[in-house]
Amino acid sequence: MPPAFSAGDTAWVMVSAALVMLMIPGLALFYGGMVRAKSALNMLMMSISCLAVVTVVWLLYGYSLAFGPDAFGGMIGTLKFAGMDGIGVQTLTGSVPTLVFASFQLMFAAITTALLSGSIADRAKFGSWLVFVAAWATAVYFPIAHWVFDGQGWIAGHLHTLDLAGGTVVEINSGASGLALALVLGKRIGFKRDPMRPHSLPLVVLGGGLLWFGWFGFNAGSALASGGLAGMAFFNTQVAGAAGVLGWLAVEKRRDGHATTLGAVSGAVAGLVGITPACGSVNPMGALVVGALAGVACSYAVGLKFRFGYDDSLDVAGVHGVGGIVGTLLIGVLASAAVTGHARGLAYGGGLDQLGRQALAVVVVGAYAFALTWLIAKGIDRWIGFRVSRDDELAGLDLLVHGESAYDIGAHTAGIGHRITGHHHDHHDDQHDTQVVASSEGESISANIRP
């Protein structure tokens, strides 16, 4: 018998959906602060646009592909609920209205898509990105969400992999896809030669803080009920974020000599990524281990791009991919029957059974996401081009793509030398004037990079 409507569950899942929504501007600021000032707005726009595009495709058919009646043995949902057809105020999913559940899951689809943008910072055509977002959500996110988040999906329903909040669907998926995307678009001009230092670490801290805040909804909301499991996930989320900070900083202090602000925020994200799948399977001491190991592993993983020469610019694979793998696999070791109710990991006498189920999901989701993303990105690149011109990339995307600049500070850019030249018809001249001013900035620092 399906559970009856619960007001408490509904309230919590609605609040959680809004918390996850806040992670998207949070991610925008986290990423935006890490890029150079000349393309900061483009970075924000890549995240914000996901909220818009993914919402529309979710309404039209995405929800139905992910959570519609199962087809092909747990592979995909049918289009029965396209346009949210037949779903009304009385329709329930579990103990919450289906539209509340669909809102919560929509935010997951949007933030996961936005995560990918970090791998191609400073060099993607905006229109091509919008096309990619719709195509990627359709061919990659919705099927994997069906496999893992829908009880009829083959990973959740047949393989019985444990993944409460999306270590596979969100983290490994975005990490593998981000890696493929970075390989298709190629390196930024000046990668490993020019300093590409974060232009605003305070923005990174603000964005990372919003992510952490939203992650309580992301993880504890994934219980889809207001109760003990949500409470465990909530507490575990806090513990793992904290352990991630300490893990990352310990590596940095020992390896590089300084505990950095960027390292603290990156470590928090790594720990939170790690606990995402595991927050409903491990106890709080387990969360401490998961968070710390994710922080340590990711702090090393972000250096791999310099060694192997791929430009995963903001470390989507290094943090989300690696952190997601750490968390998803550790469930197979640290899952406690006191939390899961049944499944036990290796450390609690469960043998290798659960670890095997976790590993298979990691491999299949990672391989599917990498392959499909590579094909979609290649297709878009052939069709309309995915990368901006060399000159546009060097000048920065903000002025050329969006007609705006992120900052108007400093004596010779603070309004001085700018004229109001009318509206749309003079737009092109105005852009040209401003560009000359902007080009005097930022190009003078030369640097080299040590992997």
Add this chain to the structure above:
Amino acid sequence: MRLITAVIKPFKLDDVKAALETLGVHGLTVSEASGYGRQGGHTEVYRGAEYQVDLVPKLRVEVVCDDDDVDDLIDAIVAASRTGKIGDGKVWSVPVETLVRVRTGERGTAAI
């Protein structure tokens, strides 16, 4: 007349200003600059990637003065901006042909 230009460490500006004020200098121009000399720059580390930053921030202080005052002012600037560590900067002077105070139109030493 002479134009004295000093490129100094940014945190030494207050000391230089105070030293010049005690010698009766009533005006100067300060601008942000970046450069390198024997100091060579510094390194910064982001997510484990170490960047060698060649150009470091400096301030450029400019003062116009009478020929007779130039040595005293340069000595004062040098004394005030010295830390003894590498990267303290440079001070130099060049002859000035024309000087006009924009508000009054005064020319030459009267405009200093």
